[in-house]
Amino acid sequence: MSSTQPKQLPSRHLTTTSGDFCTSNPPEIRKQLRTYGLIPPVVESYEVQAQRCLKLLAMKTTPIEKYQYLTHLRATNVHLFYRLLSENVKELTPLIYTPTVGEACQRWSEIYTQPEGLYLSWHDRGNLRNILNNWPHDVEITVVTDGSRILGLGDLGINGMGIPVGKLALYIACAGIRPDATLPLTLDLGTNNKAFREDPLYMGSRMPKVTAEQEREFLDELMEALTDRWPGIVIQYEDFKNPFPALERYQNKYTMFNDDVQGTGAVIVGGFINAVKASGVPVKDHRAVFLGAGSAGVGVARQIVEFFMKEGLTEEEARRKFWFVDSNGLVTLDRGDKLAEHKVYFARDDNNGRQYQSLGRLIDFVQPTILMGLSTIGGAFNRDILQKMAALNQRPIIFPLSNPSSKSECTFEEAVRYTDGRALFASGSPFPSLEFAGKTLTPGQGNNMYVFPGIGQGAILSKASIITQDMIYASAESLSTSLNKQEVADGWLYPDIRRIREVSIIVARGVIRAAQKNGVDRATELRDLSDEQLDAYIKEHMYNPFNKRENIGDNVAQLLSTTNGMNGHTNGYVNGFVKNLESAHL
Numbered sequence: 164m165s166s167t168q169p170k171q172l173p174s175r176h177l178t179t180t181s182g183d184f185c186t187s188n189p190p191e192i193r194k195q196l197r198t199y200g201l202i203p204p205v206v207e208s209y210e211v212q213a214q215r216c217l218k219l220l221a222m223k224t225t226p227i228e229k230y231q232y233l234t235h236l237r238a239t240n241v242h243l244f245y246r247l248l249s250e251n252v253k254e255l256t257p258l259i260y261t262p263t264v265g266e267a268c269q270r271w272s273e274i275y276t277q278p279e280g281l282y283l284s285w286h287d288r289g290n291l292r293n294i295l296n297n298w299p300h301d302v303e304i305t306v307v308t309d310g311s312r313i314l315g316l317g318d319l320g321i322n323g324m325g326i327p328v329g330k331l332a333l334y335i336a337c338a339g340i341r342p343d344a345t346l347p348l349t350l351d352l353g354t355n356n357k358a359f360r361e362d363p364l365y366m367g368s369r370m371p372k373v374t375a376e377q378e379r380e381f382l383d384e385l386m387e388a389l390t391d392r393w394p395g396i397v398i399q400y401e402d403f404k405n406p407f408p409a410l411e412r413y414q415n416k417y418t419m420f421n422d423d424v425q426g427t428g429a430v431i432v433g434g435f436i437n438a439v440k441a442s443g444v445p446v447k448d449h450r451a452v453f454l455g456a457g458s459a460g461v462g463v464a465r466q467i468v469e470f471f472m473k474e475g476l477t478e479e480e481a482r483r484k485f486w487f488v489d490s491n492g493l494v495t496l497d498r499g500d501k502l503a504e505h506k507v508y509f510a511r512d513d514n515n516g517r518q519y520q521s522l523g524r525l526i527d528f529v530q531p532t533i534l535m536g537l538s539t540i541g542g543a544f545n546r547d548i549l550q551k552m553a554a555l556n557q558r559p560i561i562f563p564l565s566n567p568s569s570k571s572e573c574t575f576e577e578a579v580r581y582t583d584g585r586a587l588f589a590s591g592s593p594f595p596s597l598e599f600a601g602k603t604l605t606p607g608q609g610n611n612m613y614v615f616p617g618i619g620q621g622a623i624l625s626k627a628s629i630i631t632q633d634m635i636y637a638s639a640e641s642l643s644t645s646l647n648k649q650e651v652a653d654g655w656l657y658p659d660i661r662r663i664r665e666v667s668i669i670v671a672r673g674v675i676r677a678a679q680k681n682g683v684d685r686a687t688e689l690r691d692l693s694d695e696q697l698d699a700y701i702k703e704h705m706y707n708p709f710n711k712r713e714n715i716g717d718n719v720a721q722l723l724s725t726t727n728g729m730n731g732h733t734n735g736y737v738n739g740f741v742k743n744l745e746s747a748h749l
């Protein structure tokens with residue numbers, strides 16, 4: 164190959180950067196890509212590449228430096244990044260997702276180096292459809308946020324982009340959505356974070372957040388534009404602050420779901436089914452206190468109501484098993500403030516005029532078997548609270564679910580210590596295993612990452628027209644059945660995160676079956692498949708960074724699209740490459 168022209172670099176290094184400079188590319192490919200000589204001479208195996216990546220990662224001293232390194236790796240060699248992530252999911256997830264993504268979002272504008280998603284601003288309204296044309300790929304799924312409630316960290320404006328980026332990385336690694344089929348999307352609708360508005364480095368609009376009514380108009384346009392540009396796209400809402408009308412408004416019209424309400428509800432029900440079994444207490448005797456009555460808290464309780472009803476309770480009996488505490492105390496009908504609409508369903512009317520402000524006093528009154536935290540108040544389950552739960556129950560169910568770790572209502576160590584190791588525990592962010600009374604105890608991670616990848620993949624493969632409540636509930640039930648014998652024997656509530664790809668197949672299968680039952684599947688040919696055949700179908704359609712074809716796919720696509728003399732007549736040649744490379748060491 165001779166050419167005087169320099170290699171034309173792809174203009175769009177977004178989520179699918181090819182790895183043109185990958186050290187595993189053999190000389191033939193390097194010549195075709197005109198990267199020959201630009202990469203050190205050795206042709207490396209994945210194992211050697213991974214060894215270097217892990218060494219480099221270990222050299223970074225803070226979580227945010229590790230986050231930045233992994234971001235760089237994803238941007239420069241997407242398949243290597245996802246292979247590394249898939250093989251080290253337990254170790255790397257906390258670095259690209261909660262808790263580290265929390266700090267990354269707080270500092271997004273400060274540490275920004277490259278584009279990773281799409282931003283749409285308030286002043287772009289009326290023109291959203293055109294802007295979507297700038298995204299260079301065919302999208303199957305998007306995660307969208309307006310940044311107004313990022314984890315438990317409050318309004319972070321466009322700095323919230325870390326969340327769609329992180330969630331979609333998990334979609335790719337955990338459920339095998341193709342990297343180039345994902346769109347991280349952040350709405351720049353102003354922010355009520357005054358410190359950000361005054362920060363010269365802040366990269367969003369410096370105006371207060373638009374009104375709920377204005378946001379609704381914007382979202383109406385966005386939903387139309389997204390489905391017009393990519394018919395069949397699955398749209399996941401993430402980290403929007405209440406009041407939040409979008410789920411009710413769009414769920415029967417678009418293929419969409421709200422992860423914080425529905426995904427969280429499903430993941431907690433999934434672990435909760437196992438916790439109830441392990442507690443030995445019959446369903447009818449459970450009582451739940453929830454600290455936090457926001458979109459996540461109420462979303463979780465709503466789905467537990469559904470579980471209780473499947474176990475034989477009436478809706479009224481199930482509803483009355485919940486006591487909610489928000490920033491004004493116990494949620495009651497006679498509290499004197501105007502309750503947000505989503506809280507009314509669970510508001511108590513049997514408090515005899517007493518308003519409980521303190522969680523401790525409410526626990527004495529209710530004598531709960533279950534304590535859930537979705538309050539954003541780190542440390543709220545203190546020693547006193549945990550000891551009360553231990554005194555009331557042989558196996559108290561304690562789920563501090565707020566993220567990131569700094570906002571967790573208690574740590575695993577505290578829960579173990581103050582309940583004598585008897586707590587049935589799951590937290591939103593990960594905590595390490597620990598030794599207690601001669602045994603290794605492993606905490607559950609009640610995080611929606613166990614279900615949203617399977618919900619999304621199930622919706623994509625079944626070509627669901629909408630995402631029904633049955634599909635969401637199916638993800639919870641499927642998750643609860645996904646533990647293997649050893650995990651069950653060890654008393655785990657959730658499966659080992661290292662098996663997340665297997666778990667996502669089980670979740671996706673449940674979601675597809677529910678879509679079929681509800682008649683919202685457009686891929687009706689999947690109805691005839693047995694469960695084994697359906698699992699095989701899902702697996703076959705998952706992006707697999709271990710697959711050699713994936714590793715060369717982008718390079719070949721580059722060859723086909725390159726403008727320097729190779730177009731058109733090179734197909735046979737390139738296909739020959741593919742064949743040769745099947746046996747090459749990549």
Ligand SMILES: NC(=O)C1=CN([C@@H]2O[C@H](COP(=O)(O)OP(=O)(O)OC[C@H]3O[C@@H](n4cnc5c(N)ncnc54)[C@H](O)[C@@H]3O)[C@@H](O)[C@H]2O)C=CC1
Pocket residue numbers: 312313314315316404405422423427430454455456457458459460488489490491536537538539540564565566567570590591592609610611612
């Ligand atoms: N584990 C998981 O998978 C998930 C965890 N979450 C976490 O749940 C938390 C809440 O999320 P959302 O419900 O969406 O937020 P939200 O803002 O809608 O609700 C927060 C709730 O906490 C209450 N609260 C605030 N201060 C309080 C106090 N001092 N005492 C009692 N209650 C208080 C508020 O009144 C409100 O009801 C966040 O930290 C988020 O990271 C959310 C979704 C998924």
Ligand SMILES: CC(=O)C(=O)O
Pocket residue numbers: 261313314315402422423565566591610611
């Ligand atoms: C996990 C999640 O979605 C949240 O904390 O908001």
Ligand SMILES: [Mg+2]
Pocket residue numbers: 314401402422423
């Ligand atoms: Mg969320």
